[in-house]
Amino acid sequence: MHDVIHDLLGLYNYWIVIILMMTGFYTVIARPNLIKKVIGLFIFQTSVFILFISMAKVEGGTAPIIKEGISVYSNPLPHVLILTAIVVSLATTALGLALVVRIQEAYGTTNEDDIHVQDEED
Amino acid sequence: MDLVLDVLSWVCLLGGAIFLLVGAIGVLRFPDFYTRLHAVSVCDTMGAGLVLVGLMLQGGLSLVTVKLLLMFYFMIFTGPTAVHALAGAALQGKLKPVVDDREP
């Protein structure tokens, strides 16, 4: 019993991350609206960020800024990877949204089902 | 002296938390957009302000306190302005407030 609670607390972060990831994944595959799909990808991305940063945490550590009298720091490497990934995620999200805007202008809709119907008519 | 400061800062922190809680209840309980906005703006400024003051008392005379003061300055300007803009936008969008039109 004690082991189960220990596991639950120790893996809680990862499980929530997986639930968030699946929320984003579901939005991408089940929702027809293109903006909603981009937002689903955004949720997925952010959950991956949380996964990396959770792994970087060291019990009792502080932020990795070297200071006198502190010896335990969290792992700086995932922080670096995710910091740049966040900025890149903005760039890719913007690109996706720009595509959505162009699709709206070309088809007059952002609904995937309607776009398929229009494509089949042509 | 330390004890007095600690007690004061805890009073501020807890007071701020209570204000924020009341604001949150207000958002849930009030009937329409404008009254909800009222609950948020008033309680937010007071609550977050008190929390910051409490933290300043904990920080003492240091760089942290200066940064907290700057945050306080930013907050007392941006919070009400944002709410003002929101209410303005709602009025612009022809959102009618809920009024009690029963005879008194």
Next chain:
Amino acid sequence: MEHLIDIALLGLLMITGFAIVRVRSLLAVAMLTSIYSLLSASLFVVLDAVDVALTEAAIGAGISTILMLATVALTTDEEKAPRHTPLLPLVVVIATGAALIYGTLDMPHYGDPEAPVHQHVAPTYLHDTPGEIGVPNVVTSVLASYRGYDTLGEVTVIFTAGAGVLALLGYRTRRRNITGPGIRKLVVLRVIAKLFFPLILLFALYVQFHGDYGPGGGFQAGVIFATGFILYALAFGLGNSQRVIPHQLLRIMMAVGVLIYAAVGIESMLLGGKFLEYRVLADDPITGQHLGIMLIELGIGITVAAVILIIYYGFVSRRH
């Protein structure tokens, strides 16, 4: 205590995530996404990643939201119900999730100092940074010096995305201001925007040049700088904002940032070191590292700010 905050924030994140899937109004979804980002930024602070939190708060909660709102304004606010029952996607998602959760059972526990992640290169970075690089913020030293090559790649990706948005949305110069009549009536908003505009730029410079010592650096500073101009454009109209910082200038700046970064690398090769080996830039290795980090952070800041403003201009000038 930290665990409690961690658990509460993750719970709120989950609720917000579910709300984003269920809510039909895309305007509300965009705002919920902003809350989602802000919550994850708070979580990053609890998990000791202050640099990441600063970036996520500025980008996720700030600029992504503005872009989503701009897209909603250009398209439609209503999401139509899906045609098919979502049974198959649900099965796929649950199966994938279960497989992933089964995978986590072998993972080291949260906060475990013995986890393999903490054994490989991270101790070296933490141990060598004070002697080799001489900056207290290890995130900056890894980002700009130890893994400078990766970061050059990231900056190039951002540059490419900016060029992509430019190609997709194009750009039209506007002489006329396109603020609605509503915003002109809100005098308070305009006064406060005017008051805060210089402060935001000042803060961006602080974050840019203080990144060696505290949380911050080129990525965050670039974003904050762009936010200042976006605030200006929101309050005073796109036309005025473009008179302050014209589109041609942004297109040049976007490339100049990447070029500064690459030039520092080539300069260190010319001085007899390897690509991006900053210690040859000055007589003293530590001064060289400081100089190199400052220059490439400047390059990052310029590119990020220019790309974000180009993306914003692209979306907003598309209207009408």
